[in-house]
Amino acid sequence: xxxxxxxxxxxxxxxxxxxxxxxxxxxxxxxxxxxxxxxxxxxxxxxxxxxxxxxxxxxxxxxxxxxxxxxxxxxxxxxxxxxxxxxxxxxxxxxxxxxxxxxxxxxxxxxxxxxxxxxxxxxxxxxxxxxxxxxxxxxxxxxxxxxxxxxxxxxxxxxxxxxxxxxxxxxxxxxxxxxxxxxxxxxxxxxxxxxxxxxxxxxxxxxxxxxxxxxxxxxxxxxxxxxxxxxxxxxxxxxxxxxxxxxxxxxxxxxxxxxxxxxxxxxxxxxxxxxxxxxxxxxxxxxxxxxxxxxxxxxxxxxxxxxxxxxxxxxxxxxxxxxxxxxxxxxxxxxxxxxxxxxxxxxxxxxxxxxxxxxxxxxxxxxxxxxxxxxxxxxxxxxxxxxxxxxxxxxxxxxxxxxxxxxxxxxxxxxxxxxxxxxxxxxxxxxxxxxxxxxxxx
Amino acid sequence: xxxxxxxxxxxxxxxxxxxxxxxxxxxxxxxxxxxxxxxxxxxxxxxxxxxxxxxxxxxxxxxxxxxxxxxxxxxxxxxxxxxxxxxxxxxxxxxxxxxxxxxxxxxxxxxxxxxxxxxxxxxxxxxxxxxxxxxxxxxxxxxxxxxxxxxxxxxxxxxxxxxxxxxxxxxxxxxxxxxxxxxxxxxxxxxxxxxxxxxxxxxxxxxxxxxxxxxxxxxxxxxxxxxxxxxxxxxxxxxxxxxxxxxxxxxxxxxxxxxxxxxxxxxxxx
Amino acid sequence: xxxxxxxxxxxxxxxxxxxxxxxxxxxxxxxxxxxxxxxxxxxxxxxxxxxxxxxxxxxxxxxxxxxxxxxxxxxxxxxxxxxxxxxxxxxxxxxxxxxxxxxxxxxxxxxxxxxxxxxxxxxxxxxxxxxxxxxxxxxxxxxxxxxxxxxxxxxxxxxxxxxxxxxxxxxxxxxxxxxxxxxxxxxxxxxxxxxxxxxxxxxxxxxxxxxxxxxxxxxxxxxxxxxxxxxxxxxxxxxxxxxxxxxxxxxxxxxxxxxxxxxxxxxxxxxxxxxxxx
Numbered sequence: 003x004x005x006x007x008x009x010x011x012x013x014x015x016x017x018x019x020x021x022x023x024x025x026x027x028x029x030x031x032x033x034x035x036x037x038x039x040x041x042x043x044x045x046x047x048x049x050x051x052x053x054x055x056x057x058x059x060x061x062x063x064x065x066x067x068x069x070x071x072x073x074x075x076x077x078x079x080x081x082x083x084x085x086x087x088x089x090x091x092x093x094x095x096x097x098x099x100x101x102x103x104x105x106x107x108x109x110x111x112x113x114x115x116x117x118x119x120x121x122x123x124x125x126x127x128x129x130x131x132x133x134x135x136x137x138x139x140x141x142x143x144x145x146x147x148x149x150x151x152x153x154x155x156x157x158x159x160x161x162x163x164x165x166x167x168x169x170x171x172x173x174x175x176x177x178x179x180x181x182x183x184x185x186x187x188x189x190x191x192x193x194x195x196x197x198x199x200x201x202x203x204x205x206x207x208x209x210x211x212x213x214x215x216x217x218x219x220x221x222x223x224x225x226x227x228x229x230x231x232x233x234x235x236x237x238x239x240x241x242x243x244x245x246x247x248x249x250x251x252x253x254x255x256x257x258x259x260x261x262x263x264x265x266x267x268x269x270x271x272x273x274x275x276x277x278x279x280x281x282x283x284x285x286x287x288x289x290x291x292x293x294x295x296x297x298x299x300x301x302x303x304x305x306x307x308x309x310x311x312x313x314x315x316x317x318x319x320x321x322x323x324x325x326x327x328x329x330x331x332x333x334x335x336x337x338x339x340x341x342x343x344x345x346x347x348x349x350x351x352x353x354x355x356x357x358x359x360x361x362x363x364x365x366x367x368x369x370x371x372x373x374x375x376x377x378x379x380x381x382x383x384x385x386x387x388x389x390x391x392x393x394x395x396x397x398x399x400x401x402x403x404x405x406x407x408x409x410x411x412x413x414x415x416x417x418x419x420x421x422x423x424x425x426x427x428x429x430x431x432x433x434x435x436x437x438x439x440x441x442x443x444x
Numbered sequence: 445x446x447x448x449x450x451x452x453x454x455x456x457x458x459x460x461x462x463x464x465x466x467x468x469x470x471x472x473x474x475x476x477x478x479x480x481x482x483x484x485x486x487x488x489x490x491x492x493x494x495x496x497x498x499x500x501x502x503x504x505x506x507x508x509x510x511x512x513x514x515x516x517x518x519x520x521x522x523x524x525x526x527x528x529x530x531x532x533x534x535x536x537x538x539x540x541x542x543x544x545x546x547x548x549x550x551x552x553x554x555x556x557x558x559x560x561x562x563x564x565x566x567x568x569x570x571x572x573x574x575x576x577x578x579x580x581x582x583x584x585x586x587x588x589x590x591x592x593x594x595x596x597x598x599x600x601x602x603x604x605x606x607x608x609x610x611x612x613x614x615x616x617x618x619x620x621x622x623x624x625x626x627x628x629x630x631x632x633x634x635x636x637x638x639x640x641x642x643x644x645x646x647x648x649x650x651x652x653x654x655x656x657x658x659x660x661x662x663x664x665x666x667x668x669x670x671x672x673x674x675x676x677x678x679x680x681x682x683x684x685x686x687x688x689x690x691x692x693x694x695x696x697x698x699x700x701x702x703x704x705x706x707x708x709x710x711x712x713x714x
Numbered sequence: 715x716x717x718x719x720x721x722x723x724x725x726x727x728x729x730x731x732x733x734x735x736x737x738x739x740x741x742x743x744x745x746x747x748x749x750x751x752x753x754x755x756x757x758x759x760x761x762x763x764x765x766x767x768x769x770x771x772x773x774x775x776x777x778x779x780x781x782x783x784x785x786x787x788x789x790x791x792x793x794x795x796x797x798x799x800x801x802x803x804x805x806x807x808x809x810x811x812x813x814x815x816x817x818x819x820x821x822x823x824x825x826x827x828x829x830x831x832x833x834x835x836x837x838x839x840x841x842x843x844x845x846x847x848x849x850x851x852x853x854x855x856x857x858x859x860x861x862x863x864x865x866x867x868x869x870x871x872x873x874x875x876x877x878x879x880x881x882x883x884x885x886x887x888x889x890x891x892x893x894x895x896x897x898x899x900x901x902x903x904x905x906x907x908x909x910x911x912x913x914x915x916x917x918x919x920x921x922x923x924x925x926x927x928x929x930x931x932x933x934x935x936x937x938x939x940x941x942x943x944x945x946x947x948x949x950x951x952x953x954x955x956x957x958x959x960x961x962x963x964x965x966x967x968x969x970x971x972x973x974x975x976x977x978x979x980x981x982x983x984x985x986x987x988x989x990x991x992x
Contacts, residue, residue, distance in 0.1 A: 046936060050952050053778060073936045074778070076950040085678045086932045089465050090843040092852065094935045107681065110466050198574075199661035253551030255574040256660065260953050265552055269753055279953050286954060292749040318952070359777060360951055403466055406679045410662060414486070417663050421574055450845065451838035452830050508733075515726025526727060528975040529734050535921055535971030536738070537943045539950075540964030543957060544741050547752075555740055558756040569755075590737065598914050599873065605910060606880045622722065636876050644869065651834050674836050683840065690837035697832035712880065 040331040041067035047335065048095035050077040050318065054339075054348055054358040062338055068331045084323075088113040093325040096332040100144030100321040102135040103201075103401050103409065109138040110403040114321040116141040120333030129342065129366045131389055132317045138400040144319025145340050146365035151313045151393045152209035152277045153385075154305065155287070159298040160273040163188045169302045173213055173240070176276070176305040180249045183273050191251035193244055194262045194272035199417035202259025204409045205316060207416060208396045209277035210237035213304050213311040223402045223441035225434040233307070235430055242419050242426045255420050268293040279316070280388070281362040284380030301384045303392070312394040317365065345369035350378045404440040411436035452694075459691045463684035470684075477688035486664060487672050487689070493581060494650060494669045498700075500585040501592070501649035506642050508589065509596030513637075514630065516597070517604050534594035542658030545587045549573050549659065577665045584666055587655045592648045596641035603637025604630070606712075632710070639709040643701045650697055669693055738968070745769070745962035752958055768962035782937055782945045783966070790941035791970065792855060793930070794923035797862035801870050801919045802912060804863070809874035810900050814886070824875075831868040835928065843932055853935040861929050866919045873918070877911030878904065917978055924971055942967055 037043070045068060053059065053072035063069050073095070075083060080099055087094040088111050100114060108114055117123050123142040127133040132151070136144040154176075156169060164183040170176040183192040196202045211218055216233020217226050227234020244250050251272070254262065263279070266272035268286055280301075286292060287299040304311040320339065322332045338344060345364035347356040351373045363379070364370050367390055374382030402408070412433050419429035462473040481487050516527055536544070548555045551571040560566045573580050607629070615625045653670040660666040662675070669689065677686030744752050745768050746761040773780055811817070812824050842861060843852070851857030881904065889899040905912070927943045934940045946963045949956060 048935065071936055072778075073940075074782075074948045075931070075944070076948045077952045079931050079944070079947055082678060082928070083932055085681070086839060086843055089681060089683070090840050090847060092843060092847040094852070107466065111681075199663035251552070252575075253569070253571045255571065256551065258661065260951075260955055264749075264954055265753055271552075282953065292954075294750065404680070407675075410675060410679065414662055414664050417661070418665070421663070421665065423577075423665060449826070449830060451841040452833050454841045455833060455837055511726060512730055515723055515730060518723075520723070522727075524979040525976065526730055527979050528972060530730050531917070531921070531975040532738055532968060532972060533734050535924060535968050535975070536741070536964060537925060537946055537967050538927055539943070539947045540741065540960060540967065543955075543960050544737050544744075544964070547740065547744065547957070548737065553753045553755060553757060555757055562756055590733070594734075595918060598918060602873070602877060602911055602914055606877075636880070640872060640876060647831055653836070670834050670836060673834055677837065677840070686837055690834045693834050694829070694832040698829055701828075701832070 036326060036329050038330045039328060040334055043067075043328045043331050044069040044071055045096035045326075045328050045331050045335060046071045046073065046094075047097040048073045048075060048080065048083070048099075049097075049320070050075065050080050050099050051361060052359040054344070054361075055356060058344070058347065058356065058358075062335070066331075066334055066338075068328075068335060070335060084108070084113075087323065087325070091325060093327060094323070096322060096326040096328055097320055097335055098323060099147075100136060100319040102132075102315060102317055102319070102395070103405050105136055105138050105143060106401040106403040106405050109141070109143050109400070113324055114143040115324060115326070115329055116143060117145055117321065117333070117336075118142050120322075120330065121145070121337055126340075129368050130340075131367065131393055132315045132365060132395075134398075135315045135317055135395045135400075136319045136321075144321040145336055146317045146319045147340060148318060148361065149280065149363045149365045149370065149385075149389050149393075150316045150318065151280045151388065152205065152304075152316055153280045153301050153313050153388065154274065154276050154303075155267065155278040155282060155299050156274040156302055157267070157270065157272075157295055157298050158300055159295070160188050160192070160270065170305045171303070171309060173305045173307060173311075176274075177240070177244075180244070180274070184249060189271060189273050191249065191254075191271070192273040193249045194266045194275040195241055195244060195250045195254055196257050196259040196262040197245065197250070197255045197417055197420045198258040198261075199414050200258050201409060201413065203413040203416055205259070205314075206277040207234075207237055207241065207412060209304070209314045210241060212314050212394065212396075213237070213276075213306045214240070215307040215311065217398075219397060219402070219437060219441075221399050223404075223437065225437035225441075227430060228434045230427075238416060238419070238430050239426050241416070242429075245420050255417065264292065267299065268295060270295045270298070280313075280385055285360075285362045288380050301381055301388070303388070310392070312392050313388050315393050315395050340365060342366045342368045342372070346372045349373050351376050402440070408437055408440055455687045455690050455694075458684060459688035461684050463682070463687070465681050465683070473684070477685045478692070480685055481689055481692070484672075486667065486675075487669070489664050490667050490669045490672050493577075493656075493666060494652070496578070496581045497585050497588070497652050497656075497668060498646060498649045500582060501589055501652070502642055502645045504585070505589045505593045505596050505645045506638060508593050509600050509641055510631075510634075510638065512593070512597045513600035513604055513634075514626065516601060530597060531594045533590050534592070536591070538654040539658075541587065541591060542654060545590075545655075546659055549583055573660055574663060574665065580660060580666045584655050584659050585649070585652075587659065588649060588652055591655075592645055596645055599641040599644065600634055600637040603634040603640075607633045633712055635708055635710045636712055639705060642704050642708060646700055646704065647697055650693060650700075741961045741964050744958055745965050747958055749956075749958055768959050769966070771959065772962055772966065779949070782940075782948075783942070783963075785937050786940050786942040786945040787970070789855075789934075789937075789939055790924065790943070793858050793862065793939075793941055794920050796855065796859045797866065797923045798916050798919045800859065800863045801866045802916050805867050805870035805874050805915070806900075806905065806908070806912065808867070808871045809878055810904060812871070812875050813878040814883075814904075815896075827868050827871055835865070839928065839932060842929070846933055852933055853939050855939060858930055858933050858939060858941075861933060862923050862926065865929075866922055869922075870915050870919055873915050874908065874911055877908055877915075881907050913978055917975065920974065921971055924967075 047070055052074055059070050088108060130146050132146045132149060136142055164186045166179050170179050180192045183189060195206060208218055211234040214233035214237045218234060220226055226232060263282055263286060267275050283299050288296050290296055304313055320336050322329050326332050345366050346369040348358035348361045349364050350357045370386040370389060373379040374386055415429035415432045418424040419426045459477055460474060461470050463470050512530060516523060549572045551569055557569040572583050611629050615629055651670045652668045656666045656668050657671055673686050673689045676682050743761060746764040751758055751762055772783055846852050846857045885903050886899050889903045930941045931944050946967060949960055949963060
């Protein structure tokens, strides 16, 4: 059939032409090997936050000859991008986010350059207490960029309304105060726990477990929360019974961490968040545009089983992917970005025009102190004291490579217990089974 | 076309291999991936959830689409604007759609709670999402139906426009009631359009991801199979198992599509 | 019949308007409020003090946002238009050959094309990313358009195939008797007849492209190719979600598809009329 053959020929030609285009494009722009060049190059920084002010970046370019192309991607999407690039072994940026929880996984994938190869990380660690959250097998794979850690926030006005003047120092007192606020009718549901099945629920439980005086996993990755008198077990039970006893709003089963802070804490419908983000007082609760509780919320030392408990680290860092085109230039940029001077500038110590939007709590103690002394960080003294003395990594040996899967088991099971589709003990059992299975590598 | 076929072929082959970047090298492992899938509770419960999403989504979107398409069948004043309005839900980006609907279902400040309270139908704000499995899945699936129905409507409209007008005129002359005309003429003759619409809805609902993930997190009571492929592949970095699940989903899609084709499709000639 | 249908149609019209517009109205409503207003209980059904602040900070505010919104709007329009054109050209050829020509392996090929629709998109991401890296097409319009085209062709082919099947074959046959080639028949006879189908397929393809998020997220690496959807998602902070700002961005994102639907609609409608007059 002649017409058919003619058509097929035409189709074949189109297909052939397409292939040709593809190959031509492929030849013209293949990714070359990494270059140690630092002058006259443009590096890509793909980050979860907004860029520093243009003037600052321009000054960096002028000083070093390195141009920076900064791309902002929201945090969740960025993690997907990093996973895709790391598994396809593809270049996508010279500098990008390293989250503490993925240090094990990305470290084992060998996706980030060891930073000690480029920077004096030993010296930096003295000013950056959270460096250990990015250290795996002696290698530093990310430099802490901000100092995020978990901290208890209380709405002092609501506590005072219930007749509570002295802030609780133990978790027993804390629970008693919550009940008092509820029974006095100050607010219906005093405690904010984000029970949505998402990472924020796991983080909340880690912090609560720390407060009860325990750890999640031991050095070999084995669960430490199996027995009913372990801290992790008690912490999970405390959270779930707070919901069952009406201390937490029933709708919280669908509220994620930031949503709870924005819609409950910042609106004064919850009186306290046991595991809140450091910096939220200045960045959220004291901002009249988004909050009705300005100047009411304060950080308090974490109430623990017997006294003050640690604050668990939850920081983001910056690192250089192995497929980076200009790793040396990237290292120079990271050094600049995380310098004490720039961190203080970006967080607002030296005038509004130097601020990097969304950047509140510097990773360097010295920058934090400068910011506090100049009066630019709300309750900065408390935060820098905590950062200096009471912050602690969730996993002292670094997050295991199977952390994401474990964390998912944690939050889906805690969520199931909260909704009542599982008992608390069945949920904890499922969590520990998962940890055992993952730790044994099967 | 190669761009669609190569990944598909890749998926089929790799689903019989252990592909774990954290545990190299890639090696043949027979049906190991499939075995592991069926021993994972989250996967098992997602099969049930996805089944519910499919049934609710396909039925609801098809019924609504037929209703809308028939409404828009004849020319009337404002019809073209109405078609544009009908298409809008489909054009809203996923991230915004999630926020809008979270705002509607929200147990603290949601529109639905607010409306029900204003109408004095409820006294206290209710929790719609997360508490009862069926209610949660229904609420999530309505969001997806809202998004996919415009396409189904367009597909059915395209089919409607092929029906010669004389058929309707003849029916009218015979004194056939609108319902009888719909049953005897419209419905049989738009079967091709309904088939495409249903298969398209099937593919969309079988792959539901954004709506449950944004509205209900990874909670077991609402998570879908696509969410599991995402977690298994991108979170646990177990690509072999992810490919295996995808392969099963693809096979399920084809089998159910063929079923729909057999049940619904009839060639139409005018 | 004329006497009885209008009330049914009125219900239908009312339903379409409410069903489609209430959630959209809700985005618009929230986009004109402040964060404090949107969490009022009961909700404000109309903005108490309507303000364009959210729009202003997206379009003219400080920082990188206005530039990103502008550039990514240009990107998404280019990517969706190119993908639509290429998809329609290839899908018309394919649909025509499936509908009108018998060749060996026709059914196998047809069902293979359809079967590719069945694979969950997430799973093809990594293989596609590798192919695109190999071809050097990451972060290029070409790469994104190619991926869209490969994703949209099956559905477009199927819609057009069904459409062409329903066209009267007599005209084509007379064309062939007159000695026109297949391509000439396709160009002069089939395509004009199939115009309503082609326009609606084009709208469908364009809007599919408009919704894409995951593939462009991974396949673009900076603002030179990122579509609007990716930039909108990036407005979410790490610890806070700016609900009212995102709502305003959503309203902006819906403008182009709405305009296209409104403008091309007349096309579909006129096509419909022509089709029924024949």
